[in-house]
Amino acid sequence: MAKAKEVTMKTSIKYHQDDPWRLSEATFDPAHLGKYEAIFALGNGYLGTRAATEEANTGEVRNTFVAGTFDRLNEDEVTELPNLPDVFQVALVFNGQRLDLNQGKVLDYERSLNLKTGELSRHFIWRFGRNRYRITTSRFVSLARRHVMGQRIEVTALDGDATLKLSAGINGQVTNTGTQHFNDDVKRLYPHHILQLTTKTNESQVNFAITTQHRLSVPDDRLGYVKTEMLRRRLRATYTLPLTKDDPLTFESITTVYTSRDLDVAYKDRASLRRQGYQAALALEKMNFRQLLTESAAAWADKLWTPMPLEIDTDHARDQLAINFARYHLQIMTPGHDSRMNVAAKGLSGEGYKGHTFWDTEIFLLPYFIFSQPEVARSLVTYRYLGLHGARTKAADNGYRGAQYPWEAAWVDDGESTPVWGATDIVTGEATKIWSGFIEQHITADVAYGVEQYMRATDDEEFARTRGNEIIIDTARFWCSRLEWNPDVDRYEINNVVGPDEYKEHANNNAFTNHMAHWNLLQAMQLIDRLKTNEPAEYQRLDERLDLAALRPEIEERLGKLYLPAPNAEAIIPEDDAYLTLPTIDLKPYLTAGRVGALFDDYNLEQVNHLQVTKQADVILLLFLFERHFSKRVKLKNWQYYEPRTTHDSSLSLLTHTNFAADLGLKRKAYSYYRRARDIDMGTNMNSSDEGIHAASIAGIWSMTVLGFGGVRYLDGRLRIEPNLPDQWRQLSFCLWWHGQKLAVTETNQTLKIRNLTGTRVVEIDHAGASVEIPTHDEVLITR
Template structure:
């Protein structure tokens, strides 16, 4: 790489600080969607989180806790003593420190010089998780003696099963064994879900010609399998350690393992193959997979003077692929990806409204798996609806394994006033998730025209989510309308409200979508209609939908064009939010008020009405949009990482360039910025997807509305051009935008593509150039 190219692809830690471990463990994390590992340092420090996750292996510690993604044994574990001194960068003299994540190749490297007592060494390490083979990972460490006398080293590495989820141990002690003097295998099982995990690591250890390996031992403490090497390293010579490992689980879908022995044998066979190829070859295969599957397949280029524009986009895309289980539709994306214990690995509405668009437009095959996951969870959604006295399917606010159903914890942190734990009501009444699921499926169908998916999976979800809403209506005799009472909208600072605008409009849209789909199938695909009617009684559903659509209350703009967020929001107390909007930490307001007090104020946590206006832009006038922006944005604390990205895109739509840019700059720094504690519990998955959303939807002006593609560039003044590709209706489009023109080329050319630009309609067969003057 050239120096300029380095700036676009390398994320660096240039100064070691053991008090700021969490952020770098998260943002430098490695993964491939099957597994993810926080990038803890090789040596150990108080407060570190050595998390390794295998996607889909959810387990419940006991009946008082919800299911979570368990922390599997650590492969990158290392302990090192130099002349009796433990490697600890808080001691001795440290220089030339640098840790670097190469986003292009997925390799993490680290190097430094360390002097302690009469000894001096150069330390260089590298590690990766393979993007070519989901089961493979590796590390290489080189230690060079910089002193003038032999360097006594005790080097200990292996597999460490003492890891927990903040104290909860999800695995049995397991079986440990050493093969052929250098292959370690640790097989363990989750306690409740009984998922077997096999970790096999082949360790190669060598020293220079004049150095000696004085002793090699195998250690098997409780829940650990280790190899210890005692070495005398001569001046200027190297100690070279290479570990190539493979992880398998009984939940894998690429191979079926009938018993534990077959799982063990799969690991041993792969470990032997890896050691024959070696670290460099395994890394090369992984880097080539990154190039072919991601960077070379759907390139995106921002031409600007600030390298952070491109770097932040590359960083976001790297993490989106690191966290996404492209291999398995039984799994989805956690709110923290695979980079930390935050939110227990659970899936939220984040997937449908914020993450899914990236995959729909770039990798529709992966998007199909993400929406298929919701079909696999349909039984759990039906079960939740029935338990709550409703019909149809009520999707869990937090989802984990497809059979687990609602996974939201019941209790949260302490109330600042009462000192008692606060109940987490989201799992009970934040019900817009049900419409959000249908929304994501419909967006996938609109963009891809994947009718087979609709017939096989999607339509059934759309019908049963709509059926849920027909049973969720609250009949208001006084107002002769149907209300949706006692809910939480996107603004989670408002609990137990009636007629949250976002919830009501989304429910209406969900029911209307089902109504239109029933009519279309009945008229155009009568055989498919009959099949669904026999299975789901579409005739009765159509009657219920017509009734609810005729009576559901949809909050309308008042005389000032303000859409009430809920029935009481506009009558609540207004306070000065300046101290909290400018606070250096999230949820600063809870240091001054409890949730009950905040519930009685006009304070919004994140985009609520603004999100509604963004999603349904054709349903509201420009005057209404601007009036609600002016009203709600000053009342929003943006305490959710989802908020600023929505505001940036909406501001770009309104032509508010300065505001769009300000929110874009703030949103892209949530993980990659200077806040040292912002990512301690893991990266913010939806906010990272939001970087792509802001670039492509906000500034690129791409939108898909009711099945129609809209392209209206809103390039920032600081950008010269934006170049990207998208998939639309099975055609790959190459789009190049500047301030004065729009160039579009159909790279697939199997059929024309219709789109709109500035209210004008176009049909693209091969290439078009449109003036933006």
């Protein structure tokens, strides 16, 4: 076996010790384009755009997406978010020489993302020959106006007068890695330098109107020649502008995007969207770039930073930067305005996973929104209710009853959206089949788990009555039909599945899957009993739809006979029926290689399937989610067994290990894992985010901070707060929502202070094995 190749790379990322709101690119390196395009992405949950530079670069990926506007190229492809026409590329030509940072010399370069305001700015001096030009740029996607994006470029000639040719417009020639999702377009040029392109997706027939207005600091009578071009799928304007030495010239573009999927647009046809875009451009003329940016920055403060502060008192500045970075990205990636949409695995920052939604939402992302933005959490779980039709269709197609949720979900009507084939096998040379869409079935229980967590943490009875109860019960119907009877051992089993450990395909009795299915069935049975006793009208409604009278005894019979993998004599829970019998290998060379997937330098997936190698937290995740079901000894023994066998080749793994280690009191190990998870996107691996940021891992930064180290947990219908602060932190303070009450929590290693800010009801929490009441508009101080 060859030693896995270790990766070392130079980095251009810059952290500011005295400013936890700013992340910077210190030098321009074309090898790092993808990293910054993703981590500097801008958005507002409706619109998202990668941070490609203004000037074109080889290897760049210009992506702009509108959430929920999925399209499919043909029957052989799965649906994906289409890449919108680009408005941010601007060509600058000085005295005939095009700006190109790979030529000449670049001085005083820095590009920064202001996490507090959502502004991406860049400044540098470009020297070509004897002439120097100072260039400053700024860009934002408005959080105050969902459809608006803005860009500003300031150019100054430093060594004498010059002539600048500036070309900008709307480029519909961009694709999704070669796939063109738009079939035709209509281009318009209007007075006041307004350009517009309307177009439509091929299969889903979603109409788009992209309108941009150019504004220059040079009066129209001094513009000189303005060349306008209408090309195939593209229109642009080229301005010839005089540059006077040391006199800055500014160019601004204000862009609006509207689609026929928008809930706030009354008329969806293309002509109406065209009028909407043009009228919006005219209305925005009264505000300049800076005013729109200031308005958007105020919205960031009002919607996120002011109402839900989160501060870490530590000498490790990257930790506060990380939580700010995480919450920024959670805000820009989440379409909380529209329950027909959900969070993509890469947010709106790249084409990875085609904009699809996974179990990531319920298990890793939803806790943040439940505790921080419950109205957004409601939208996310409503998406799953709207997807019931697709889930029922998938169950029926597979010969089951009830609702079987898709492993990858897109538009609410699309159903299963997982590709059938993936990367090429290094041994066989053939495409690898992606089994997740067929047999990674724990997603169905995961959805029910997220819905139940939301309902209990928010006390949202209206959602439970109109949506949530039906999801819990119909997913249980699926499991009743999915369980397999094994007469040889007198029990029900769940065979031929993929658990969270995706390196074990076709596993029998994956512990996580079986326990989650059992939980789902138990919740449904208890719910049916509660409804029959306390809400007879609701019981009758669901009985007519789902035949609760027949389902209830069926669930009870399945629960009594479902096999739940339990700790063996050594206290180890078998990940599946075969795992503990498989051979082991030395993983150290692969774990120290510094890159994901190093194992596949020497093995293919079929070979790994027959080794004691785990891709990501599986049994560990089970123990974390159901911590009260297992003893401290079982937890510790399984940690000691599975931790050295886990490659963490999924970005979901490190955060779970952090939280579990914190629960076990393994402070040094927890903080070590935390630092690795914290830096998946924000760290110095300059290729980690090329296809987009890792949405669940981003949410994991909050999870590790508040759930892991903060010790916040929803358990059996109650809120528990049991701080596990690392030694590197002196204090952690944050706000959270529970049963409609906003709590302010301050933790040290000696004290826990909780204040009831909303004050409309008394809140009870669990701490150190006791119940603690927080009175209305009062606080409780606990000495630990």
